Amino acid sequence: MEADLSYILNHLGEEREKYYRAVSPPIFQTSNFCFPTVEEFRAHLQDETQGHIYSRGKNPTSDILCAKLAALDGQEEAIVFGSGIASIVTPIIALLQSGDHIVSVRNVYSWTTKLFTQLLPRYGVTCTFVDGRDTAEFEKAIRPETKLIYLESPNTFTFELQDIEAVGKLARSRGITTLIDNSWAGPLLQQPAKYGIDLVAQSASKYLGGHSDIVGGVLTGPHRLMKKIFTEEYLNLGPAMSPYNAWLLLRGLRTLPLRMEHSSKSVMKVAEFLAQHPKVERVIHPHHPSHPQHDLAKRLISAPGGLFAFVLKEAGIEQIENFCNSLKRFLMAVSWGGHESLIIPVCATIKKEEFNPSEEKHRYIRMYVGLEETEVLIEDLSAALERL
Ligand SMILES: *Cc1c(COP(=O)(O)O)cnc(C)c1O
Numbered sequence: 001m002e003a004d005l006s007y008i009l010n011h012l013g014e015e016r017e018k019y020y021r022a023v024s025p026p027i028f029q030t031s032n033f034c035f036p037t038v039e040e041f042r043a044h045l046q047d048e049t050q051g052h053i054y055s056r057g058k059n060p061t062s063d064i065l066c067a068k069l070a071a072l073d074g075q076e077e078a079i080v081f082g083s084g085i086a087s088i089v090t091p092i093i094a095l096l097q098s099g100d101h102i103v104s105v106r107n108v109y110s111w112t113t114k115l116f117t118q119l120l121p122r123y124g125v126t127c128t129f130v131d132g133r134d135t136a137e138f139e140k141a142i143r144p145e146t147k148l149i150y151l152e153s154p155n156t157f158t159f160e161l162q163d164i165e166a167v168g169k170l171a172r173s174r175g176i177t178t179l180i181d182n183s184w185a186g187p188l189l190q191q192p193a194k195y196g197i198d199l200v201a202q203s204a205s206k207y208l209g210g211h212s213d214i215v216g217g218v219l220t221g222p223h224r225l226m227k228k229i230f231t232e233e234y235l236n237l238g239p240a241m242s243p244y245n246a247w248l249l250l251r252g253l254r255t256l257p258l259r260m261e262h263s264s265k266s267v268m269k270v271a272e273f274l275a276q277h278p279k280v281e282r283v284i285h286p287h288h289p290s291h292p293q294h295d296l297a298k299r300l301i302s303a304p305g306g307l308f309a310f311v312l313k314e315a316g317i318e319q320i321e322n323f324c325n326s327l328k329r330f331l332m333a334v335s336w337g338g339h340e341s342l343i344i345p346v347c348a349t350i351k352k353e354e355f356n357p358s359e360e361k362h363r364y365i366r367m368y369v370g371l372e373e374t375e376v377l378i379e380d381l382s383a384a385l386e387r388l
Helices: 005-010 038-046 060-073 084-095 110-123 135-141 164-174 223-237 243-253 256-276 294-300 317-326 374-386
Strands: 077-081 101-105 126-130 146-152 177-181 199-203 217-221 280-284 307-312 342-345 364-368
Touching: 005 060, 005 256, 060 077, 060 217, 060 243, 077 084, 077 223, 084 110, 084 146, 084 177, 084 199, 084 217, 084 223, 101 110, 110 126, 110 146, 126 135, 135 164, 146 164, 164 177, 217 223, 256 280, 256 307, 256 374, 307 317, 317 342, 317 364, 317 374
Parallel strands: 101 126, 101 146, 146 177, 177 199
Antiparallel strands: 077 217, 199 217, 280 307, 307 364, 342 364
16 A cells, blocks of 8 residues: 555554554563574574564564654654654764764754764764855865764754755765754654655654653664664664653654644744734744745745744843743743643743843744644733733
């Protein structure tokens, strides 16, 4: 049968005849698997990709999930991790060694920045950050020892995009591996493999899980890279996802298209409401016509993601805090991609005395639009803006 979206989410990877034809697959809550003969045991130990030995590697609940996640990304294979950041760190440790160099887009996820600036340099791997809006910047930064080009498009703070198709082409012509953090768009809105990107990582804690109840990560890619990552570093570092979380993630995936569709539609109404409001300076969303890379966003990303930022007009730290404190329908919290709408002002991430009102980024307020009725969210925002 054709691997359309409904087939992937409802049938692919599910071998119901093996578990009493249960519609929802069991949670294989087991650490190890046993063998009837030494010969079979030995055969499995030779190649852990071929069967189940121990749940630090493969587990049948996770296998169902991995089949779906690989298909969603249009990739050969998927591996799941206990966190999104593990799905980024593990392939980098697997593919690079001391002396190697990374060219990364700037303003990546905070823990990825720490990885590139603090952890990897201790092991002799260095990184150059570039303004990814211009593909030529990647080209200029490439050195003979460059082994990886790292992308995040858009990033989840300043929402800058890269032309991942052009960067993918450049990387292939130089024999450099590409890895993208695709968390903002997820597999339904942007399929980087289609544009020539090798490895796609994302935080499953966001849209894929979708219910703010698990932390997890996914990596997809071609067999030639994934086999090494799995059989060497994944098994050695031990970042596996638990069978229970794999099951919750499967449960979340069933409704991914519906959740994305709602969030996509709702976010543009909320963003437009804010853009039109006299107390709002500007909104920063790739799919808003005011975004400088709007055309690129429309070309590469099929629909708007639910996460964006905006800036209040002439607002000092007190006004930003009062505005956020008075919202009743947005929870103030990190993360995003769940059922609940969220807000996080950048001024909460720095010390109060470091706040500089002339630094526009300090005044950014990041917002995620979840599954509530759009009107309820807009009313709440409207009331909070009135009180300013
Ligand atoms: C949340 C997030 C991560 C990290 O994922 P965890 O599941 O929290 O480890 C990485 N990149 C982006 C863009 C994120 O939003």
